[in-house]
Amino acid sequence: MTKGTQADVNPDLKKERLKCNFNIQEVTFIIDGGKDKTLQRKKIEDVALNIAASIDEVPEECLNLKERYDNAVRKSCVYSNIVKNELLEITGLEALGSPGLRRTADAFFKDVSPFMLHLGMFVPTIIGQCTPEQQAHWLPKALEMQIIGAYAQTELGHGTFIRGLETTATYDPATEEFVLHSPTLTSTKWWAGGLGNTANHCIVVAQLYTKGQCHGTHPFIVPIRDLDTHEPFPGVKVGDVGIRMGFNTADNGFLRFNQYRIPRENMMMKNAKVMKDGTYVKVARHEKLTYGTMVFVRVTLVMEAAFNLAKAATIAVRYSAVRRQSQPKPGEPEPQILDYPTQQHKLFICIATAHALQLTGLWLWRTFEAVLADMRKGDTDSLPELHALSSCLKAVSTSDSAALIEQCRFACGGHGYMLSSNLPLLYSFVTATRTYEGDYTVLLLQTARFLVKAWEQAESGKVLTPTVAYLACAAAKEKVVWSDSVDGMIRSFQAVAAGKIAACAENIKRLTKTGTSLEDAWQLSTVRLVAASEAHCRAMICQAYWHEVTRLTASCSASVKIVMEQLATLYLVYWALETTGDLLRYSTICESELNKLQLKYEELLALIRPNAVGLVDAFDFRDEILHSTLGAYDGRVYERLMEEALKSPLNETSVQSSFHKYIRPLAKGKL
Numbered sequence: 239m240t241k242g243t244q245a246d247v248n249p250d251l252k253k254e255r256l257k258c259n260f261n262i263q264e265v266t267f268i269i270d271g272g273k274d275k276t277l278q279r280k281k282i283e284d285v286a287l288n289i290a291a292s293i294d295e296v297p298e299e300c301l302n303l304k305e306r307y308d309n310a311v312r313k314s315c316v317y318s319n320i321v322k323n324e325l326l327e328i329t330g331l332e333a334l335g336s337p338g339l340r341r342t343a344d345a346f347f348k349d350v351s352p353f354m355l356h357l358g359m360f361v362p363t364i365i366g367q368c369t370p371e372q373q374a375h376w377l378p379k380a381l382e383m384q385i386i387g388a389y390a391q392t393e394l395g396h397g398t399f400i401r402g403l404e405t406t407a408t409y410d411p412a413t414e415e416f417v418l419h420s421p422t423l424t425s426t427k428w429w430a431g432g433l434g435n436t437a438n439h440c441i442v443v444a445q446l447y448t449k450g451q452c453h454g455t456h457p458f459i460v461p462i463r464d465l466d467t468h469e470p471f472p473g474v475k476v477g478d479v480g481i482r483m484g485f486n487t488a489d490n491g492f493l494r495f496n497q498y499r500i501p502r503e504n505m506m507m508k509n510a511k512v513m514k515d516g517t518y519v520k521v522a523r524h525e526k527l528t529y530g531t532m533v534f535v536r537v538t539l540v541m542e543a544a545f546n547l548a549k550a551a552t553i554a555v556r557y558s559a560v561r562r563q564s565q566p567k568p569g570e571p572e573p574q575i576l577d578y579p580t581q582q583h584k585l586f587i588c589i590a591t592a593h594a595l596q597l598t599g600l601w602l603w604r605t606f607e608a609v610l611a612d613m614r615k616g617d618t619d620s621l622p623e624l625h626a627l628s629s630c631l632k633a634v635s636t637s638d639s640a641a642l643i644e645q646c647r648f649a650c651g652g653h654g655y656m657l658s659s660n661l662p663l664l665y666s667f668v669t670a671t672r673t674y675e676g677d678y679t680v681l682l683l684q685t686a687r688f689l690v691k692a693w694e695q696a697e698s699g700k701v702l703t704p705t706v707a708y709l710a711c712a713a714a715k716e717k718v719v720w721s722d723s724v725d726g727m728i729r730s731f732q733a734v735a736a737g738k739i740a741a742c743a744e745n746i747k748r749l750t751k752t753g754t755s756l757e758d759a760w761q762l763s764t765v766r767l768v769a770a771s772e773a774h775c776r777a778m779i780c781q782a783y784w785h786e787v788t789r790l791t792a793s794c795s796a797s798v799k800i801v802m803e804q805l806a807t808l809y810l811v812y813w814a815l816e817t818t819g820d821l822l823r824y825s826t827i828c829e830s831e832l833n834k835l836q837l838k839y840e841e842l843l844a845l846i847r848p849n850a851v852g853l854v855d856a857f858d859f860r861d862e863i864l865h866s867t868l869g870a871y872d873g874r875v876y877e878r879l880m881e882e883a884l885k886s887p888l889n890e891t892s893v894q895s896s897f898h899k900y901i902r903p904l905a906k907g908k909l
């Protein structure tokens with residue numbers, strides 16, 4: 239954070255910081271995943287932010303579309319050099335998932351880098367889908383930025399249904415090449431980040447044909463532009479998909495092939511091979527291993543959701559400490575808006591959710607690493623559970639994060655609507671995460687498949703995998719006894735999830751018994767299946783969040799333990815109050831207990847209030863990363879709003895030419 243001199247800090251914020259009764263740094267360490275991670279992040283920030291400070295002469299938002307793209311490319315090149323020459327030295331290859339790298343990228347780009355998918359998906363797919371020989375060929379080139387890649391899976395006609403993709407890759411044994419082709423308009427690759435104008439290579443997911451047989455979708459590395467001239471190769475048609483709600487510097491592109499040839503070796507062959515004579519050989523033990531990059535990105539998106547929500551919460555809480563409005567008590571000064579319980583209700587759940595998602599995200603990352611280690615030994619048994627887990631966590635975390643970022647904008651009143659608050663841009667960026675890498679509903683339905691199977695296993699007394707083990711107790715189908723202890727609330731959330739899953743399974747059974755096909759019975763149950771999946775995910779987040787808080791604060795100071803537990807309890811109580819209908823149905827909760835719960839919630843808001851600014855300071859965002867007039871560390875909100883307003887091109891002259899061209903003639907009746 240940019241602390242400046244204490245004299246520059248808004249007096250209300252200064253008082254807030256004096257009120258804070260816990261050690262902020264200890265909380266920062268917990269959020270980063272340990273003291274070593276915080277130190278590494280800060281080291282990376284020190285290197286990168288020095289350069290970022292002078293990277294933009296004109297604010298990004300004042301440039302036109304083309305200028306913004308050019309500027310984003312310029313900055314991406316500067317940033318890539320820093321990553322390559324300095325940051326990777328600090329962290330090694332693991333840097334690709336390092337929080338330090340993720341944060342510093344935001345100092346360079348208010349919107350999104352056109353290189354994002356290069357590091358975000360192109361490189362991970364090379365690591366996950368190539369043989370060691372192929373990796374040795376492609377990875378150094380990609381890391382050195384000698385080639386720039388995109389990931390083109392989605393087509394104009396299909397995104398969700400990967401098996402329905404239409405691009406073909408037909409093997410020609412005579413030349414030992416694949417022939418890529420886009421047979422229809424709807425087969426046009428669409429959306430790939432970095433593809434429109436930036437990338438010279440692209441991972442293309444296409445239907446593989448060899449010896450006249452289709453073997454389903456497979457990934458290929460495809461050179462699409464000449465490395466020197468950057469002209470698209472003959473047979474390749476590539477361009478930008480048009481203006482978007484956000485991501486306008488991310489260069490999302492379209493791509494079409496006309497009988498375009500690539501060498502056989504460009505098929506990514508870790509999970510399946512095509513031999514020189516065209517024989518297809520399956521290597522992978524699991525059908526869906528070619529979907530591996532998507533699982534990886536879904537796992538990282540949970541922490542991405544936490545990160546962006548933490549930024550929004552920092553902006554809105556600091557602003558709410560500075561902003562004074564209304565006069566509830568006659569004759570008394572206007573209160574800070576943060577003192578209104580309704581404002582605390584809007585904002586403290588944002589802080590708690592950022593913690594919940596970050597700690598759940600770190601836990602998911604460790605689970606992912608463990609499954610990966612098993613798979614390296616040939617054991618894919620835990621892949622279905624990881625897929626179910628990452629699908630629902632990606633769906634719920636991105637959806638919650640987007641909704642709560644919008645809530646932060648509401649909490650900032652009119653000033654939250656200013657681009658300079660950075661809340662609109664954050665929202666437009668995060669709301670896309672609910673769609674890309676698997677749409678919300680579609681992913682919850684993937685988890686639901688796993689849950690219904692797990693329920694059937696529970697009913698027949700089989701051993702269940704860890705994340706659904708709670709279904710075994712619920713198979714008794716009795717209402718759980720409500721208690722507002724943390725364990726009691728988690729048990730009740732699990733009972734809700736189990737009850738909903740059981741109701742889905744019963745509905746499917748009922749329909750199939752009366753002659754409905756299994757597919758139709760499933761479709762007729764999807765509204766409740768989505769709800770069951772979300773309930774399962776919420777119960778899992780609550781359990782993981784509480785478990786991690788208990789574990790990580792065991793060696794912390796008492797005050798840190800208290801404030802972390804207050805936040806986690808707030809998260810649980812908030813969701814209990816949000817789902818009272820479900821609790822009434824699946825637990826013994828009654829009206830007096832609901833009233834007690836509401837009081838507990840209000841008490842928690844009051845307890846957290848003095849530490850609110852300290853809690854967002856603990857997210858440790860430097861001003862260069864927040865990019866916000868409302869959220870800067872010093873709280874000079876009004877000064878910054880004015881300074882930014884004066885940078886508007888509309889303030890360059892006192893009279894605009896349109897006055898002389900149109901308004902004056904209109905007034906004179908001469909238009």
Ligand SMILES: CC/C=C\C/C=C\C/C=C\C/C=C\CCC(=O)SCCNC(=O)CCNC(=O)[C@H](O)C(C)(C)COP(=O)(O)OP(=O)(O)OC[C@H]1O[C@@H](n2cnc3c(N)ncnc32)[C@H](O)[C@@H]1OP(=O)(O)O
Nearest residue numbers: 358391397398399400401526529532542625674675676687
């Ligand atoms: C500055 C910013 C910085 C950082 C940001 C951080 C990171 C971001 C980086 C990049 C992200 C940016 C942009 C996004 C890019 C994209 O969007 S790429 C495109 C992504 N596309 C999708 O996600 C498509 C979603 N669709 C699917 O995943 C699948 O098609 C499907 C799962 C919906 C269905 O697949 P099908 O093949 O039809 O399968 P099915 O018949 O439904 O199921 C068959 C069985 O297979 C299981 N299964 C499905 N998927 C997986 C998997 N991935 N792993 C393991 N198992 C899987 C499924 O559960 C079924 O099992 P059963 O036992 O029930 O039969």
Ligand SMILES: Cc1cc2nc3c(=O)[nH]c(=O)nc-3n(C[C@H](O)[C@H](O)[C@H](O)COP(=O)(O)OP(=O)(O)OC[C@H]3O[C@@H](n4cnc5c(N)ncnc54)[C@H](O)[C@@H]3O)c2cc1C
Nearest residue numbers: 389390391392396397398429430431670673674675676679
């Ligand atoms: C900003 C952004 C960046 C992207 N970057 C990339 C990229 O780099 N590379 C890439 O390949 N793709 C990319 N995508 C594409 C993205 O992955 C897809 O848009 C996403 O997977 C959703 O697919 P779709 O657009 O086909 O939506 P659809 O599947 O058409 O969804 C439309 C609606 O139908 C519903 N629906 C669809 N199927 C079902 C079903 N079976 N059951 C119930 N409801 C269903 C959905 O819930 C949704 O409400 C990007 C998208 C965006 C917005």
